[in-house]
Amino acid sequence: MSKLIAGNWKMSCFGADAIDLAEGIRDAVAANDEILDGADLLVCPPYLYIGIVQTVLGPESGVFVGGQDCALSENGAHTGDISAEMLVDAGCNYVILGHSERRQNHKESDALIAKKTARAYAEGLNVILCVGETEAQRDAGKAEEVVGAQIDAADFDGADYDKITIAYEPVWAIGTGKTASPDDVKAMHGFIRGKLQEKLAYGAEIRILYGGSVKPDNAESLLSLPNVGGALIGGASLNAESFMAIAKAAHKIEEQEYAAE
Numbered sequence: 001m002s003k004l005i006a007g008n009w010k011m012s013c014f015g016a017d018a019i020d021l022a023e024g025i026r027d028a029v030a031a032n033d034e035i036l037d038g039a040d041l042l043v044c045p046p047y048l049y050i051g052i053v054q055t056v057l058g059p060e061s062g063v064f065v066g067g068q069d070c071a072l073s074e075n076g077a078h079t080g081d082i083s084a085e086m087l088v089d090a091g092c093n094y095v096i097l098g099h100s101e102r103r104q105n106h107k108e109s110d111a112l113i114a115k116k117t118a119r120a121y122a123e124g125l126n127v128i129l130c131v132g133e134t135e136a137q138r139d140a141g142k143a144e145e146v147v148g149a150q151i152d153a154a155d156f157d158g159a160d161y162d163k164i165t166i167a168y169e170p171v172w173a174i175g176t177g178k179t180a181s182p183d184d185v186k187a188m189h190g191f192i193r194g195k196l197q198e199k200l201a202y203g204a205e206i207r208i209l210y211g212g213s214v215k216p217d218n219a220e221s222l223l224s225l226p227n228v229g230g231a232l233i234g235g236a237s238l239n240a241e242s243f244m245a246i247a248k249a250a251h252k253i254e255e256q257e258y259a260a261e
């Protein structure tokens with residue numbers, strides 16, 4: 001499967017910025033559409049701007065649009081929430097769930113994330129499930145234990161290899177400029193792959209993204225590691241040029257792998 005290059009715009013833009021960014025990505029993809037052969041591109045704007053981003057990045061752009069979260073419930077009396085079915089209605093294909101900022105800032109538990117995951121599958125959304133340890137947990141030698149428990153608590157009931165993506169995001173690497181070392185990424189992605197294969201017949205095919213300060217200058221080395229099926233990108237996805245530079249790195253690796261087969 002192609003690598004997934006996913007931009008998480010968080011709460012980091014206004015409407016005019018979202019339009020500029022979407023136009024920059026649309027135009028860069030149109031000028032280099034071979035990139036889409038080796039990379040699936042996804043942007044996840046704030047809810048409020050999904051509609052305007054969709055007017056720029058319609059299906060013909062080849063760039064997917066997703067949500068950064070969704071509600072636990074179906075449409076109804078839930079003030080302030082946005083449902084999975086609303087995301088689908090707005091043209092989204094993906095939803096990020098369990099991002100560490102939601103786990104920390106909104107006290108989202110594994111159980112709650114599993115329920116949201118079930119809602120997203122029910123509406124046909126592709127789920128990007130974020131897992132990752134804090135710095136204290138890594139220092140205590142508990143990184144695999146923590147990530148393993150997050151995967152054990154995940155809901156795979158309505159999933160398939162192309163409906164669930166795992167994003168390994170060490171919490172201490174998000175927005176800090178620190179990245180996990182290639183050896184640590186290799187080890188953790190191998191561990192996650194092993195767990196997925198233990199649990200699921202299609203565990204070998206699930207994409208496992210790396211997230212945490214991915215930038216154009218480290219993208220190629222991270223994306224070429226075994227079991228790294230793409231990247232979830234915060235800061236560097238807020239600039240069309242740097243997002244596209246990461247997408248180009250993914251395309252280059254896919255081309256090299258294809259040539260070597």
Ligand code: PEP
Nearest residue numbers: 174175211212213234235
């Ligand atoms: C993220 O928000 O998921 C993320 C990885 O952010 P950054 O790339 O800025 O570290």
